Amino acid sequence: MERDELRQRISGYCKQLKLSQRVVTLCEESAHREQEQFLHDILHSEVEHRNHSRRVKRLNRANFPSRKSLDDFDFSHVKFPSGVTVEDLADGHYIRQKQNLIFYGQVGTGKTHLAIALGMLACEQDYAVGYYTLSDLVLSLGEAHRNGTLERLVHAIQGLDLLILDEWGYVPVDRQGSQLLFRVIA
Secondary structure, three states, X not given: OOHHHHHHHHHHHHHHOOOOOHHHHHHHHHOOHHHHHHHHHHHHHHHHXXXXXXXXXXXXXXXXXXXXXXXXXXXXXXXXXXOOOHXXXXXXXXXXXXXXXXXXXXXXXXXXXXXXXHHHHHHHOOOOEEEEEHHHHHHHHHHHXXXXXXXXXXXXXXXXXXXXXXXXXXXXXXXXXXXXHHHXXX
8 A cells, every 4th residue: 555545544544533633744744654554554443443333332222122134034025116126225225315114014024024134234334223113112102201201212213314113003002102103203
């Protein structure tokens, strides 16, 4: 790698790590090639470590009940709308476009698996994701309403890039639960 490219990478890593560009200036003024390479390697390692830690935190915050992948999902029985591909879903295009996805079908057809797998991919792409069963979300909203923390919970949920609501329609929701749910999804 040429020194100019090495310094550009060091500069990029400094920006990612929120360090001043003084590091680059010092490299240009007094560092030897080996020292610049060493600094590059350290900064690269730190960026990778922070990225990995951020992905792990996002996965944990998402509250998935299990880990799923598109690699072990059988798409043979899935029908997509025209113009929509698995690749479109995997790259998070629907998130950037703020489009809703609705998976429907019989019990055991993989709706939850697909939702979790897409949610995990979204976490890997640095999106904030939350997974709830509908009944758990309604219970959490009701409890927050009673505790006076509803606004905080609604704000946190609305701050997500992707909200996955699973098991919709399995359990009836009372009037108050419906009203609270409406605040989140409207």
